[in-house]
Amino acid sequence: MSLAPHSQEVRHFHPRVRSALDNPQIRSNFRNAMDGLMSKRQNAFNGWDLESLRDLGAAVRLRALSRLPELLEQLEDNCSRQGIRVHWAETGEQACEIIRDICKARDARTVIKGKSMVSEEMELNHFLEAEGIEALESDLGEYIVQLAKETPSHIIMPAIHKNTAEISELMHDRTGTERSHDVAYLTAAARQQLREKFMKADVGISGVNFAVAQTGTLCLVENEGNGRLTTTVPPCHIAVTGIEKVVEHLEDVTPLLALLTRSATGQHVTTYVNMISGPRKADEFDGPEEVHLVLVDSGRSSIYQDQELMDTLRCIRCGACMNHCPVYTRVGGHAYGTTYPGPIGKILMPHLMGLENTQDLPSASTLCGACGEVCPVRIPIPKLLQRLRKESVDGDSLRPSVVRGHGVKRNWKERLAWNGFRWLFRNPRRYRLFGSLLTRFRWFTPSQVGPWTRYRTSPKPAAKTLHQMMNERTRGGAR
Amino acid sequence: MTAARTAILQRLRAGRGNQPLSPPASDFSVVRDRDWTTAEKLERFETMITSVNGEVHRVAEDRWVDHLWALMAAKGLTNLLASPETSVGREAWTRQRESGPRLRAYDSPIDDWKPELFNNVDAALTGCRGAIAETGSLILWPTVQEPRLMSLVPPVHFVVLGADQIYATFYQALAEQGWADLGMPANALLISGPSKTADIEQTLAYGVHGPRELVVLILE
Numbered sequence: 142m143s144l145a146p147h148s149q150e151v152r153h154f155h156p157r158v159r160s161a162l163d164n165p166q167i168r169s170n171f172r173n174a175m176d177g178l179m180s181k182r183q184n185a186f187n188g189w190d191l192e193s194l195r196d197l198g199a200a201v202r203l204r205a206l207s208r209l210p211e212l213l214e215q216l217e218d219n220c221s222r223q224g225i226r227v228h229w230a231e232t233g234e235q236a237c238e239i240i241r242d243i244c245k246a247r248d249a250r251t252v253i254k255g256k257s258m259v260s261e262e263m264e265l266n267h268f269l270e271a272e273g274i275e276a277l278e279s280d281l282g283e284y285i286v287q288l289a290k291e292t293p294s295h296i297i298m299p300a301i302h303k304n305t306a307e308i309s310e311l312m313h314d315r316t317g318t319e320r321s322h323d324v325a326y327l328t329a330a331a332r333q334q335l336r337e338k339f340m341k342a343d344v345g346i347s348g349v350n351f352a353v354a355q356t357g358t359l360c361l362v363e364n365e366g367n368g369r370l371t372t373t374v375p376p377c378h379i380a381v382t383g384i385e386k387v388v389e390h391l392e393d394v395t396p397l398l399a400l401l402t403r404s405a406t407g408q409h410v411t412t413y414v415n416m417i418s419g420p421r422k423a424d425e426f427d428g429p430e431e432v433h434l435v436l437v438d439s440g441r442s443s444i445y446q447d448q449e450l451m452d453t454l455r456c457i458r459c460g461a462c463m464n465h466c467p468v469y470t471r472v473g474g475h476a477y478g479t480t481y482p483g484p485i486g487k488i489l490m491p492h493l494m495g496l497e498n499t500q501d502l503p504s505a506s507t508l509c510g511a512c513g514e515v516c517p518v519r520i521p522i523p524k525l526l527q528r529l530r531k532e533s534v535d536g537d538s539l540r541p542s543v544v545r546g547h548g549v550k551r552n553w554k555e556r557l558a559w560n561g562f563r564w565l566f567r568n569p570r571r572y573r574l575f576g577s578l579l580t581r582f583r584w585f586t587p588s589q590v591g592p593w594t595r596y597r598t599s600p601k602p603a604a605k606t607l608h609q610m611m612n613e614r615t616r617g618g619a620r
Numbered sequence: 621m622t623a624a625r626t627a628i629l630q631r632l633r634a635g636r637g638n639q640p641l642s643p644p645a646s647d648f649s650v651v652r653d654r655d656w657t658t659a660e661k662l663e664r665f666e667t668m669i670t671s672v673n674g675e676v677h678r679v680a681e682d683r684w685v686d687h688l689w690a691l692m693a694a695k696g697l698t699n700l701l702a703s704p705e706t707s708v709g710r711e712a713w714t715r716q717r718e719s720g721p722r723l724r725a726y727d728s729p730i731d732d733w734k735p736e737l738f739n740n741v742d743a744a745l746t747g748c749r750g751a752i753a754e755t756g757s758l759i760l761w762p763t764v765q766e767p768r769l770m771s772l773v774p775p776v777h778f779v780v781l782g783a784d785q786i787y788a789t790f791y792q793a794l795a796e797q798g799w800a801d802l803g804m805p806a807n808a809l810l811i812s813g814p815s816k817t818a819d820i821e822q823t824l825a826y827g828v829h830g831p832r833e834l835v836v837l838i839l840e
């Protein structure tokens with residue numbers, strides 16, 4: 142769809158992995174952070190019947206998806222009745238244009254943003270800046286990443302790849318903050334810098350964690366309070382969300398909330414759960430006068446066409462799959478080159494960008510299964526990875542797929558090898574002849590076989606085939 | 621963009637046409653059933669909210685205002701935002717002291733006094749609609765008298781909570797207060813502790829954007 146800008150970066154997966162692995166700073170930053178997050182998550186679920194909770198989480202999400210078009214209409218009806226204006230966008234670009242038009246209509250110059258992965262996905266900040274609108278991130282992690290002109294390396298903790306010293310240096314360079322290794326000091330400095338911006342911002346843009354169809358309510362989960370400021374102080378609030386974030390009833394939020402915060406950061410709940418159901422009323426003294434909700438499709442309705450791949454849409458973006466992924470922990474979020482890194486990125490990005498642009502992602506996994514085991518809504522990530530791997534080679538021969546670029550990894554050498562293999566192994570005489578040739582000429586097999594031999598020695602056929610050995614043994618035994 | 625709307629909904633309906641989904645029933649017992657007594661709920665609430673740096677004081681119903689003044693003096697807070705019209709705020713207003721903190725009301729639209737609120741208010745006092753024991757959360761529905769920013773912008777937030785207003789879980793609070801049937805307010809909040817961040821190398825820091833201190837006065 143409209144996500145082409147990333148594609149160049151994604152294709153260079155291997156060199157980026159190499160350089161990430163060669164960077165001890167990145168490796169230790171991630172290792173430390175992920176170790177901490179894993180044990181915090183485990184503690185937070187202490188005393189819980191986690192499996193029943195995951196069942197409920199999955200059931201709630203599945204129920205929402207099973208009625209997705211109706212719930213989106215219900216959400217729209219309820220929001221509109223309560224004064225929230227609802228917009229629909231088929232692509233990220235369309236969503237950017239809608240947001241630009243809202244800003245232009247209000248003559249807005251500065252926009253303050255709460256954390257939103259969808260807006261990262263559609264590269265909203267670049268778009269707005271090109272239109273002469275300043276977009277400033279207010280989540281501390283996002284603020285740091287924006288100062289560094291980088292992209293988030295984790296969906297929950299965007300600046301996890303940096304340590305305090307690096308952040309201190311960065312803030313000194315970009316904002317003149319005194320150098321300090323005191324986190325409280327750096328945080329207070331950022332608070333001061335951002336408060337000014339909050340007071341002046343014309344528009345606040347936020348994401349949405351859950352959108353409740355029954356009551357027309359947008360739920361936002363956060364710790365800092367920047368999300369609340371973003372949605373309260375500026376006169377106009379624009380919430381942007383993927384169409385899959387809708388849930389049916391208000392009570393459906395309760396298991397998802399319990400799962401989200403514990404899975405993400407090991408918190409029993411975040412400091413703020415902010416539920417927005419309308420703009421400022423006539424007699425109220427604060428809150429935005431205008432609230433907009435932008436529903437973004439951007440490939441999601443096409444994922445919806447496939448019952449198996451649709452499981453991806455259950456995701457509540459907790460990041461637990463990343464925290465537990467042995468590959469992510471070693472290479473970090475930037476190596477993937479996609480908005481969503483780690484296991485969820487590996488199953489989501491091929492849809493959004495086509496396998497031709499993301500062919501390395503489904504194979505960048507050991508299939509250890511940790512992601513599937515921790516996923517709070519039971520997305521079978523390893524199974525989906527295997528399917529995408531198959532599709533990137535077999536293409537339509539398995540079944541017609543909704544993923545673009547399937548079959549991209551098919552290559553004639555591998556084809557030839559497998560066809561030859563099939564031909565030889567289907568006939569006993571051919572098979573025996575092949576076996577004896579192979580044992581006899583075993584010294585002629587190549588010692589270098591591509592990437593396989595980079596870290597391993599090349600396999601040599603044994604001196605005797607298994608059949609030969611068995612024959613000798615049975616003959617010997619009978620004697 | 622009605623064209624986009626039609627196209628998206630059409631694609632979704634077409635996709636589902638091939639393969640209707642039948643989700644399993646949602647069994648909420650795991651987030652609903654807790655058999656905690658009132659005392660246990662209070663205990664649990666206190667443990668949870670203090671574990672995230674919230675401050676809790678249990679005080680007798682007729683003494684909380686004195687306690688508030690003492691706390692403010694100890695913290696060096698010189699003024700307090702409080703509503704003269706809510707039951708909680710009114711008590712603070714009627715019992716204010718000559719030597720105590722100066723009170724002010726949130727009585728005009730934010731647009732008229734933004735810099736003042738952001739820079740010169742030390743603390744705010746609000747009531748709440750109850751609390752959740754399991755997670756140590758306060759339930760606030762900001763109102764005309766106690767607008768949204770009261771619990772967000774001043775560096776210290778005092779909240780008055782009745783000891784008998786504590787629900788076991790979020791699910792129970794929603795159900796017993798009948799949120800879905802009441803109709804949701806423009807803004808509803810769960811607040812669990814002071815504002816915080818761990819975005820710099822996972823080190824906790826408080827008061828990043830919202831209050832750095834959250835003080836709960838539980839009336840017994």
Ligand code: SF4
Pocket residue numbers: 404455456457458459460461462463484485512515516517518519520
């Ligand atoms: S796939 Fe599962 S574990 Fe990963 S972010 Fe989504 S909900 Fe969390």
